[in-house]
Amino acid sequence: MTSLSRDDVAKLAGLARIEMSDEELVALSNEFTVILDAVARVQEVASADVEATSHPLPLRNVFRPDVVAPSLTPAEALSGAPAQEEQRFRVPQILGEE
Amino acid sequence: MTLTYDDVVAKYEPVLGLEVHVELNTHSKMFCSCSTIFGAEPNTQTCPVCLALPGALPTVNEKAIESTIKIGLALNCSIAPFSRFARKNYFYPDMPKNFQISQYDEPICVNGYVDVEIETDEGPQTFRIEVERVHMEEDTGKSLHVGGATGRIHGAEYSLLDYNRAGIPLVEIVTKIVPGTGKYAPEVARAYVAELRDILRSLGVSDVKMEQGSLRCDANVSLRLIGSDVLGTRSETKNVNSLRSVERAVRGEMIRHAELLNNGERVVQETRHFQEDTGLTRSGRSKEQAEDYRYFPEPDLVPVAPDAAWIETLRASLPERPSIHRKRLQEQWSVPDKEMSAMINADVLDVVEATVALGADPAKARGWWLGEISRISNEKDVAIKELGISAADVAEIVALVNAGELTDKLARQVVEGVIAGEGKPAEVIAARGIKVVNDDSELMAAIERACAAQPETAQKVRDGHVPAAGALIGAIMKETKGQADAARVRELLLGHLGQGSN
Amino acid sequence: MIRNSASEMASKLASGEITSVELTQAHLDRIQAVDTDVHAFLYVDTEGALTQAAAVDAKRKSGEKLSPLAGVPLALKDVMTQKGIPTTCGSKILEGWRPPYDSTVVTNLKKNDIVILGKTNMDEFAMGSSTENSAYGPTHNPWDLTRIPGGSGGGSAASLAAFEAPLAIGTDTGGSIRQPAAVTGTVGVKPTYGGVSRFGLVAFSSSLDQAGPCARTVLDAALLHEAIAGHDPKDSTSINAPVPAVVAAAKSGDVKGMKIGVVKELNGDGYQPGVRKRFEESLELLAAAGAEIVEVSAPNFEYALAAYYLIAPSECSSNLARFDAMRYGLRVGDSDGASAESVMNLTREVGFGREVKRRIILGTYALSSGYYDAYYGSAQKVRTLITQDFNKAFEIADVLVSPTCPTTAFKIGEKANDPLAMYLNDIATIPVNMAGIGGMSLPSGVADEDGLPVGFQIMSPVMKDERMYSVGASLEAALLSKWGAPLLSKIPALAGGQ
Numbered sequence A: 001m002t003s004l005s006r007d008d009v010a011k012l013a014g015l016a017r018i019e020m021s022d023e024e025l026v027a028l029s030n031e032f033t034v035i036l037d038a039v040a041r042v043q044e045v046a047s048a049d050v051e052a053t054s055h056p057l058p059l060r061n062v063f064r065p066d067v068v069a070p071s072l073t074p075a076e077a078l079s080g081a082p083a084q085e086e087q088r089f090r091v092p093q094i095l096g097e098e
Numbered sequence B: 001m002t003l004t005y006d007d008v009v010a011k012y013e014p015v016l017g018l019e020v021h022v023e024l025n026t027h028s029k030m031f032c033s034c035s036t037i038f039g040a041e042p043n044t045q046t047c048p049v050c051l052a053l054p055g056a057l058p059t060v061n062e063k064a065i066e067s068t069i070k071i072g073l074a075l076n077c078s079i080a081p082f083s084r085f086a087r088k089n090y091f092y093p094d095m096p097k098n099f100q101i102s103q104y105d106e107p108i109c110v111n112g113y114v115d116v117e118i119e120t121d122e123g124p125q126t127f128r129i130e131v132e133r134v135h136m137e138e139d140t141g142k143s144l145h146v147g148g149a150t151g152r153i154h155g156a157e158y159s160l161l162d163y164n165r166a167g168i169p170l171v172e173i174v175t176k177i178v179p180g181t182g183k184y185a186p187e188v189a190r191a192y193v194a195e196l197r198d199i200l201r202s203l204g205v206s207d208v209k210m211e212q213g214s215l216r217c218d219a220n221v222s223l224r225l226i227g228s229d230v231l232g233t234r235s236e237t238k239n240v241n242s243l244r245s246v247e248r249a250v251r252g253e254m255i256r257h258a259e260l261l262n263n264g265e266r267v268v269q270e271t272r273h274f275q276e277d278t279g280l281t282r283s284g285r286s287k288e289q290a291e292d293y294r295y296f297p298e299p300d301l302v303p304v305a306p307d308a309a310w311i312e313t314l315r316a317s318l319p320e321r322p323s324i325h326r327k328r329l330q331e332q333w334s335v336p337d338k339e340m341s342a343m344i345n346a347d348v349l350d351v352v353e354a355t356v357a358l359g360a361d362p363a364k365a366r367g368w369w370l371g372e373i374s375r376i377s378n379e380k381d382v383a384i385k386e387l388g389i390s391a392a393d394v395a396e397i398v399a400l401v402n403a404g405e406l407t408d409k410l411a412r413q414v415v416e417g418v419i420a421g422e423g424k425p426a427e428v429i430a431a432r433g434i435k436v437v438n439d440d441s442e443l444m445a446a447i448e449r450a451c452a453a454q455p456e457t458a459q460k461v462r463d464g465h466v467p468a469a470g471a472l473i474g475a476i477m478k479e480t481k482g483q484a485d486a487a488r489v490r491e492l493l494l495g496h497l498g499q500g501s502n
Numbered sequence C: 001m002i003r004n005s006a007s008e009m010a011s012k013l014a015s016g017e018i019t020s021v022e023l024t025q026a027h028l029d030r031i032q033a034v035d036t037d038v039h040a041f042l043y044v045d046t047e048g049a050l051t052q053a054a055a056v057d058a059k060r061k062s063g064e065k066l067s068p069l070a071g072v073p074l075a076l077k078d079v080m081t082q083k084g085i086p087t088t089c090g091s092k093i094l095e096g097w098r099p100p101y102d103s104t105v106v107t108n109l110k111k112n113d114i115v116i117l118g119k120t121n122m123d124e125f126a127m128g129s130s131t132e133n134s135a136y137g138p139t140h141n142p143w144d145l146t147r148i149p150g151g152s153g154g155g156s157a158a159s160l161a162a163f164e165a166p167l168a169i170g171t172d173t174g175g176s177i178r179q180p181a182a183v184t185g186t187v188g189v190k191p192t193y194g195g196v197s198r199f200g201l202v203a204f205s206s207s208l209d210q211a212g213p214c215a216r217t218v219l220d221a222a223l224l225h226e227a228i229a230g231h232d233p234k235d236s237t238s239i240n241a242p243v244p245a246v247v248a249a250a251k252s253g254d255v256k257g258m259k260i261g262v263v264k265e266l267n268g269d270g271y272q273p274g275v276r277k278r279f280e281e282s283l284e285l286l287a288a289a290g291a292e293i294v295e296v297s298a299p300n301f302e303y304a305l306a307a308y309y310l311i312a313p314s315e316c317s318s319n320l321a322r323f324d325a326m327r328y329g330l331r332v333g334d335s336d337g338a339s340a341e342s343v344m345n346l347t348r349e350v351g352f353g354r355e356v357k358r359r360i361i362l363g364t365y366a367l368s369s370g371y372y373d374a375y376y377g378s379a380q381k382v383r384t385l386i387t388q389d390f391n392k393a394f395e396i397a398d399v400l401v402s403p404t405c406p407t408t409a410f411k412i413g414e415k416a417n418d419p420l421a422m423y424l425n426d427i428a429t430i431p432v433n434m435a436g437i438g439g440m441s442l443p444s445g446v447a448d449e450d451g452l453p454v455g456f457q458i459m460s461p462v463m464k465d466e467r468m469y470s471v472g473a474s475l476e477a478a479l480l481s482k483w484g485a486p487l488l489s490k491i492p493a494l495a496g497g498q
């Protein structure tokens, strides 16, 4: 039986950038015990000799010519911005590396 | 106590790893049709795709794939018959999708090499740098940090994002680890990046301007005790933005690591940032806690599977390797090593070649580009190739001098005029009224006037004191506004004053 | 007039009996009257629809040659971008966002002069089977307002059953077109993957998502299918081949000599008796129409659900990363000194509903280093096995059939706290998405025990979509002659309606 602890879920929530209350973490951790058991069934038939399909169509080499097409206007580009300044998207301070 | 570089290499063996990111010079972005022109107004080159608006889908730029395959071929790589894009998942505001479309375990080019030659104590020596992979990905947007003291990210109150650069095609070239360079590690690193730059330029796939960031180098350095085969912990110095900095960064990191190790401290596996002013690196993000990028095949794109015919067409289009090309030119032109290096360092080899191709004598062509034109470039602080004078202009000027229609001095005026934007050489000549005075009777009249004006000097020359003729020649040249051929003036003057045999 | 099929409306428009403005207004009035109860729509574009209708009428008057569905109104699932019109995907995180561009489906609708009435309700980001996961409240099944209309495209299906629109656009990742069609007594088609462009379809699971037509008749679905399908250079996974001749197939409805394969694994325990009964009956009708009924086996289908609940969450964990409060949509916690990271965290906490978060976390886990091979990697192998099962089955049969869902519509709230029970609704529809083939659901009657609609699913090989239309049209005709009137004529009247 696979299970995810509250801390495991917290780590995943961090990776996925979702703040979660303690209550929510615990609830998800409980649900995952059931869900993971169900989905882990894929391992029963996924033997080494079976190829992986990442895509339903066997398409190859779909390209676009290197030709410039009109962009959005800056007003359109910024139309959904929660905040903007000097024709740029204004975002809160970015922590971390330069 | 600061270690000297000699101390470091006496005890430790450096192991290099170099990752070079190259922005391709396609017209449109990697996954959308927005323009890639550098320096446009913020957010004028964005669309639903490169802004990652909900519902938008990427499409692959064919030219970018071709350029990447060409790079792979030029670096002696195998081209994978099947390769895929993958999503590299991590959150960062300058990356609109919060994943980068890159390549993971199925890159398009693998297993190549580049040979570089450097000068060692024992003479020129060749080092082989093995290339692990060449893959395609996309660039991020640019952030402007507001608030804070220096415009840097730390202490900034907020940031402003411009996504014009988001989605510019990037090719990443990753070497295998490079052992065995010993004390020459910094020079080898520099020579590798320089050679790569020349190859990319010869392919015409990138502007390769390190200062504009179209070619960026990350240098991984670790040290191991000489004789040991245990690799040390590496640091990764990001975005080293000039050839000189590559050399300095590697040397600096070698010394920093050695000091830590000598003091019994641990080298931390981390990203470091090169400081152009001090030549030192500053600690960035620690990589102790490895990022989990959750790579998986990009479901919005289909695999790239170049067939042999396509690859062979691209291979046939490759230009001569720059190092071989240079050797051939040097032989053809009989240029001494020193002059050859001068041309390479001044970055004029290609224009000299173009000038020669238009009929100019190699020595003359070289003389103009390395001499007068370089001088003006320095004086104006404008790159030679941005001065506005072309190989065709120089070839034309050289031809006019050969035909006796310009003197060297007049030719310099023409060069100056072309650079000043007065037009093509013929236009400058016409507009400035430049012409060689080669009518002997006109010159004789001027000579007689000069001798009459300076009778004492003329007498000295008659008495056999030839160097005194200079003052007279100067006066004559001044009178003819420099348009006379100085040699002819001298010949006529000396003849006139009875010194014709000289 | 609103109870006609879309093709009937189209002929009345063509003959000049009605105008598009009248027809559009009639539907807007109907929405006004019944949508408080049904809640199929998240946004009604009254002005835009009437303007578009007037333009079509003008074109018709000037004698311009128009497309078959010109002037007929349509409801658009709120997962498709339409320039300037709010697009929420049923999520708080996109509240108020107006896209600056049209999806290719919308471009095609506009090209065909199909009048867009507004945007329909859905499970948040298409994750769900009941439309209960919409951040804007559930949609109610017009057959019984206490029941779910299916999901994720419950709004589109309910708008058809409630006569608020004769046509709708849905999207189907694991059954989101077909299951709502089944439980509302309407027709829903998931075309072959790559048959209809995904450009402008807000991605849930890129390798599974497919937009398709929703309608009240097979022919109407075919007409809409041909209007929206075709190669699109903006979608690299779009198929560069002619659109299958689905309208011709729907018009002929000929199944003589066709082999119809009943998938053994999709018709047994766990299927409601009334569902099975209607299914058997439909098979008899098809046999009577000249088709040969054969049994096929797809042993790996039992792993489809597990694989789906790894692949879809994995892809969605990455697709939904862009909702980060930086460039558009909701922004929470942007107070003095807040960091971009904390604003992202808070916004995604508040902006996403519970099911979306559950799947993002599950997908993040399935892709994470050390677990990738066991989960995502294994699921992709199951995908190969399912495709192989289909390939073998299609060697025996021209199309495959099954009940669309194991049960009829359940009560709102009944399964809300049991994700696994909810996931089981899609057991028969998911294999189709895994293999990228075509699938259709059409009504086969109502279950004896509860009087609620039952769906019949037809599956056809890649780019052979015309086959399911032939079979669907044949069955539809047989059922119609048996019933004497369309199934929806039996739907109880809605309080607000006439």
Ligand SMILES: [Zn+2]
Binding pocket: B029, B032, B033, B034, B045, B046, B047, B048, B049, B050, B051, B167
């Ligand atoms: Zn773009």
